[in-house]
Amino acid sequence: MTNTSPFPTLFVDLDIVRSNISKMNDKVKRNNAEFRPHFKTHQSRQIGRMFRKFGVEGITVSSLKMANYFAEDGWKDITIAFPANILAADYYNSLAAVCQLKTLVISEKVVSQLDAQLQNELGLYIEIDPNYGRSGIPVSDHERIASVIKAIERSENCNLAGFYCHAGHTYRARSKKEVEEIAGKALGQLALLKKVFPEISLCFGDTPSCSVLEDFGPADQISPGNFVFYDWMQVEIGACTPAEIAVTMKCPIIEKFDDREEILIHGGAVHFSKDSAQNKFHTSFGQLITPELSEENYLQNLSQEHGIIHCSPGTYNSFKIGDSVDIYPIHSCLTADVMRGYYSIDGKILDHMNKSVEAF
Amino acid sequence: MTNTSPFPTLFVDLDIVRSNISKMNDKVKRNNAEFRPHFKTHQSRQIGRMFRKFGVEGITVSSLKMANYFAEDGWKDITIAFPANILAADYYNSLAAVCQLKTLVISEKVVSQLDAQLQNELGLYIEIDPNYGRSGIPVSDHERIASVIKAIERSENCNLAGFYCHAGHTYRARSKKEVEEIAGKALGQLALLKKVFPEISLCFGDTPSCSVLEDFGPADQISPGNFVFYDWMQVEIGACTPAEIAVTMKCPIIEKFDDREEILIHGGAVHFSKDSAQNKFHTSFGQLITPELSEENYLQNLSQEHGIIHCSPGTYNSFKIGDSVDIYPIHSCLTADVMRGYYSIDGKILDHMNKSVEAF
Numbered sequence: 187m188t189n190t191s192p193f194p195t196l197f198v199d200l201d202i203v204r205s206n207i208s209k210m211n212d213k214v215k216r217n218n219a220e221f222r223p224h225f226k227t228h229q230s231r232q233i234g235r236m237f238r239k240f241g242v243e244g245i246t247v248s249s250l251k252m253a254n255y256f257a258e259d260g261w262k263d264i265t266i267a268f269p270a271n272i273l274a275a276d277y278y279n280s281l282a283a284v285c286q287l288k289t290l291v292i293s294e295k296v297v298s299q300l301d302a303q304l305q306n307e308l309g310l311y312i313e314i315d316p317n318y319g320r321s322g323i324p325v326s327d328h329e330r331i332a333s334v335i336k337a338i339e340r341s342e343n344c345n346l347a348g349f350y351c352h353a354g355h356t357y358r359a360r361s362k363k364e365v366e367e368i369a370g371k372a373l374g375q376l377a378l379l380k381k382v383f384p385e386i387s388l389c390f391g392d393t394p395s396c397s398v399l400e401d402f403g404p405a406d407q408i409s410p411g412n413f414v415f416y417d418w419m420q421v422e423i424g425a426c427t428p429a430e431i432a433v434t435m436k437c438p439i440i441e442k443f444d445d446r447e448e449i450l451i452h453g454g455a456v457h458f459s460k461d462s463a464q465n466k467f468h469t470s471f472g473q474l475i476t477p478e479l480s481e482e483n484y485l486q487n488l489s490q491e492h493g494i495i496h497c498s499p500g501t502y503n504s505f506k507i508g509d510s511v512d513i514y515p516i517h518s519c520l521t522a523d524v525m526r527g528y529y530s531i532d533g534k535i536l537d538h539m540n541k542s543v544e545a546f
Numbered sequence: 547m548t549n550t551s552p553f554p555t556l557f558v559d560l561d562i563v564r565s566n567i568s569k570m571n572d573k574v575k576r577n578n579a580e581f582r583p584h585f586k587t588h589q590s591r592q593i594g595r596m597f598r599k600f601g602v603e604g605i606t607v608s609s610l611k612m613a614n615y616f617a618e619d620g621w622k623d624i625t626i627a628f629p630a631n632i633l634a635a636d637y638y639n640s641l642a643a644v645c646q647l648k649t650l651v652i653s654e655k656v657v658s659q660l661d662a663q664l665q666n667e668l669g670l671y672i673e674i675d676p677n678y679g680r681s682g683i684p685v686s687d688h689e690r691i692a693s694v695i696k697a698i699e700r701s702e703n704c705n706l707a708g709f710y711c712h713a714g715h716t717y718r719a720r721s722k723k724e725v726e727e728i729a730g731k732a733l734g735q736l737a738l739l740k741k742v743f744p745e746i747s748l749c750f751g752d753t754p755s756c757s758v759l760e761d762f763g764p765a766d767q768i769s770p771g772n773f774v775f776y777d778w779m780q781v782e783i784g785a786c787t788p789a790e791i792a793v794t795m796k797c798p799i800i801e802k803f804d805d806r807e808e809i810l811i812h813g814g815a816v817h818f819s820k821d822s823a824q825n826k827f828h829t830s831f832g833q834l835i836t837p838e839l840s841e842e843n844y845l846q847n848l849s850q851e852h853g854i855i856h857c858s859p860g861t862y863n864s865f866k867i868g869d870s871v872d873i874y875p876i877h878s879c880l881t882a883d884v885m886r887g888y889y890s891i892d893g894k895i896l897d898h899m900n901k902s903v904e905a906f
């Protein structure tokens with residue numbers, strides 16, 4: 187594949203990446219917090235290294251495999267922001283031997299079952315659920331939280347890293363105001379939690395909250411991930427502007443269907459992922475980039491290799507078979523995950539974990 | 547990764563694969579048709595070779611990359627069932643030098659633009675749209691079809707391979723009867739087309755149609771793909787029974803949430819893909835395998851690494867943290883695409899294109 191490939195290609199603008207990192211880093215510093223960015227979006231050692239220039243030392247990842255991938259690139263302080271898997275104690279032991287490893291925990295049971303299998307010190311964040319409903323102890327259940335703290339204190343090989351909270355329900359917002367409301371409510375409840383447990387540090391940070399809020403309230407550590415690239419879903423949420431999106435898919439136009447004014451591109455679920463976002467007009471799998479971005483121009487449907495673009499008559503007529511279109515992905519984390527690599531604007535190839543290492 | 551991996555693992559039962567191939571092959575033979583199976587589902591050389599024992603010589607794929615992957619394994623007669631990309635002429639030329647290559651075409655314009663760049667003979671199927679609405683010339687537009695036939699006849703390096711028709715709207719069916727209606731209507735219109743162009747052979751074959759119909763009517767060649775594995779979407783459609791599904795995901799149980807009787811597994815969009823299927827009760831990302839399969843037990847939500855299982859109280863209580871669950875994927879093609887490899891039931895590792903070759 188070259189950067190003039192006739193096949194779907196994922197481009198990353200490293201200047202935008204640098205600017206996104208810089209802005210978020212500044213905001214974290216203004217909040218006197220520690221920046222522990224999530225690397226699950228880019229999954230790239232080369233992009234990961236860009237954070238070092240901003241003084242970042244602690245990072246966040248979503249799996250043991252990813253922790254291993256970045257530990258091999260010299261990162262020494264890694265949080266796996268996923269609840270501990272008691273079947274994987276051997277993997278925690280190996281990795282905790284070479285870096286300061288932390289992961290999440292929700293129940294006393296897992297603390298004790300994990301502790302019994304550990305040979306090396308493992309940091310445990312207690313995962314707090316701010317009414318998102320995916321995972322964690324409900325933020326208001328101080329009693330359960332206290333008993334997990336005690337279980338960690340009783341353990342031999344675990345230490346308490348803090349509270350970890352992902353307010354993923356901000357993804358349901360469709361305006362800055364809605365993000366502020368959801369994030370504000372979550373941070374309010376976390377502030378109450380911190381009053382009860384003032385010594386315990388709090389790691390917080392979904393991309394919508396961290397992008398929209400200026401004040402991170404009770405949070406001591408900030409760990410957003412998606413902001414490094416952003417994507418069209420974040421525009422819909424109100425978390426970024428289109429100019430802040432660092433990744434674009436370039437896809438060839440294969441055919442045009444005059445009767446329905448739709449364009450067939452090579453670019454399907456194996457390139458974009460099958461994720462979508464809904465706004466009040468439609469469900470979209472990506473946003474067509476045109477001089478004036480429009481609700482009318484979007485990726486309407488995806489099958490394995492096919493993408494169908496819905497567009498305005500003017501946009502339809504401006505393209506011909508053999509041209510390429512540029513598209514903002516709906517969800518850059520998953521698009522990068524299936525594309526497994528990037529081109530920088532000046533044609534360099536950047537790594538992605540999925541192409542670089544074997545799964546274990 | 548071993549087959550006792552504590553991480554999400556994709557298993558394939560090769561006995562079921564063999565049986566699925568055998569049943570479809572028998573049906574194709576009874577119809578006096580040629581079996582040209584689609585390999586986009588398994589994307590595996592080892593699974594591809596299983597078809598050779600049934601006398602299969604011609605295969606179908608969904609991309610040039612995939613054509614190349616299977617050509618390197620000795621397949622000599624390959625259809626890329628995707629409309630020709632005029633930017634990729636060099637790739638068609640290289641591949642057509644080592645195998646009988648065919649692809650799809652929809653417009654005269656593409657025939658002439660492609661022809662001008664070809665050095666080697668390329669077979670062209672005219673893609674016919676049976677009111678699915680994704681791609682192709684509407685099945686009743688005999689005039690446009692005739693003009694594309696003439697364009698191919700006028701060309702220097704293209705030959706007419708036939709008509710190619712994918713009735714993808716059978717995926718909207720939710721019973722055998724609905725599949726029969728949609729497929730029957732499509733085949734009826736194709737029979738009319740064949741009356742006008744009796745000399746031109748017809749390749750037909752989505753998995754729901756080929757699984758449900760006994761009589762393939764006017765079709766001369768049959769090219770389904772998904773049937774090799776099937777999946778839970780095909781059960782919902784009415785195209786297979788659960789016992790015919792050849793692939794299962796094994797995922798560890800990370801946590802249990804007593805208050806909402808939901809189970810957290812390691813197994814997210816990067817393992818299953820983000821595809822889903824809707825039935826009258828809910829949207830599902832996968833079906834939990836329990837002794838008695840139940841509408842109540844399914845993968846309710848996916849994020850990047852998290853899966854949330856909704857289940858009945860009895861099922862909830864039958865599992866503990868550290869157990870594994872087996873899940874039928876909703877869409878096996880995309881699950882295989884993101885998992886990039888298989889374990890056979892007896893622990894052998896099987897290849898998948900995404901792990902075996904570099905993209906080009």
